[in-house]
Amino acid sequence: MPRIGIIGGSGVYGVFTPREKRRIETPYGKPSGDVEIGEISGVEVAFIPRHGKGHRIPPHKVNYRANIYALKMLKVERVIGITAVGSLRKEYRPGDIVIPDQYIDFTKKREYTFYDGPKVAHISMADPFCPELRRIFIEVSREKEYYLGYKTHDRGTYVCIEGPRFSTRAESMMFRQFAHIIGMTLVPEVQLAREMEMCYVNVSTITDYDVWAEKPVTTEEVMRVMKANEEKVKAILNEAIPRIPEERHCPCKDALKGAVV
Ligand SMILES: [Zn+2]
Numbered sequence: 001m002p003r004i005g006i007i008g009g010s011g012v013y014g015v016f017t018p019r020e021k022r023r024i025e026t027p028y029g030k031p032s033g034d035v036e037i038g039e040i041s042g043v044e045v046a047f048i049p050r051h052g053k054g055h056r057i058p059p060h061k062v063n064y065r066a067n068i069y070a071l072k073m074l075k076v077e078r079v080i081g082i083t084a085v086g087s088l089r090k091e092y093r094p095g096d097i098v099i100p101d102q103y104i105d106f107t108k109k110r111e112y113t114f115y116d117g118p119k120v121a122h123i124s125m126a127d128p129f130c131p132e133l134r135r136i137f138i139e140v141s142r143e144k145e146y147y148l149g150y151k152t153h154d155r156g157t158y159v160c161i162e163g164p165r166f167s168t169r170a171e172s173m174m175f176r177q178f179a180h181i182i183g184m185t186l187v188p189e190v191q192l193a194r195e196m197e198m199c200y201v202n203v204s205t206i207t208d209y210d211v212w213a214e215k216p217v218t219t220e221e222v223m224r225v226m227k228a229n230e231e232k233v234k235a236i237l238n239e240a241i242p243r244i245p246e247e248r249h250c251p252c253k254d255a256l257k258g259a260v261v
Pocket residue numbers: 130131132133198199200248250251252253
């Protein structure tokens with residue numbers, strides 16, 4: 001049984017050859033696609049393509065609850081969320097890797113919780129990411145940066161917007177006062193994982209500067225950066241996954257203690 005789950009985009013394809021694909025039905029509906037099960041560096045993992053096969057599901061239509069619940073059904077305890085983001089700060093350059101420590105939720109209409117009543121839970125999100133996984137991913141990302149030519153940011157606030165449109169100039173200027181990177185998929189994935197008492201870490205790859213920078217980029221340039229970023233993510237996953245210990249030494253497994261009303 002896989003203890004580690006990966007939710008990511010097309011960039012993660014090819015990092016492992018799935019041994020099997022499972023069609024899973026959850027009480028919240030279908031996950032984005034068949035759950036692929038295989039090994040990365042000899043460790044059993046489950047992978048869900050967040051936007052489905054062929055990238056057909058936009059960020060606001062992803063069934064985040066079904067994705068997390070499907071992993072829970074497979075007994076996954078740790079979730080690695082891979083996302084592509086825009087940069088809100090000059091020093092967070094396209095091609096860099098960010099392991100965020102905070103986020104701001106600017107989404108508008110998603111399914112945010114497994115606790116819609118009669119059972120009510122208010123989980124803490126003060127420190128939204130698993131400290132143990134963050135430490136491992138920062139360490140590995142730093143080891144790889146010299147060879148792959150990028151910088152690792154061990155902190156950063158991810159602002160999650162509803163999409164699918166990009167920000168206005170005014171929004172981008174506002175967001176950059178408080179956040180470092182901007183994307184459309186972290187929320188509610190991260191908080192649903194916590195409600196399931198799973199560990200969650202986010203690995204964000206920067207594709208371009210957001211609109212505040214007034215630096216229009218071509219699709220070709222974005223595609224080139226994304227391709228290079230895929231290689232970085234693969235290298236990091238290959239190295240980080242075997243370093244994740246069997247036992248969890250973090251508060252994530254007790255997230256519901258004192259949270260259920
Ligand atoms: Zn944890």
